[in-house]
Amino acid sequence: MIPQKAPYALELRPGKYWWCSCGRSAKQPFCDGSHKGTEFSPVPFELSETKKVWLCGCKSSEKKPMCDGTHNRL
Numbered sequence: 001m002i003p004q005k006a007p008y009a010l011e012l013r014p015g016k017y018w019w020c021s022c023g024r025s026a027k028q029p030f031c032d033g034s035h036k037g038t039e040f041s042p043v044p045f046e047l048s049e050t051k052k053v054w055l056c057g058c059k060s061s062e063k064k065p066m067c068d069g070t071h072n073r074l
Contacts, residue, residue, distance in 0.1 A: 003029075004057040005057065008057050010054075014050060022034060
């Protein structure tokens with residue numbers, strides 16, 4: 001599933017996050033457990049400082065969970 005063909009631009013605080021890789025989560029771009037029963041798993045990442053990030057919305061990035069511009073070719 002492709003929730004959106006653009007990245008999620010977010011300012012995130014330090015901490016652990018779990019990016020949704022299946023596209024089913026109602027809390028995009030983060031995991032809400034909707035992947036259960038599929039071959040997908042959330043992708044964990046951690047930030048040590050407050051930072052603006054661009055998380056992949058098309059779920060096709062080669063640099064998951066970060067956007068690499070793949071959505072421009074879909």
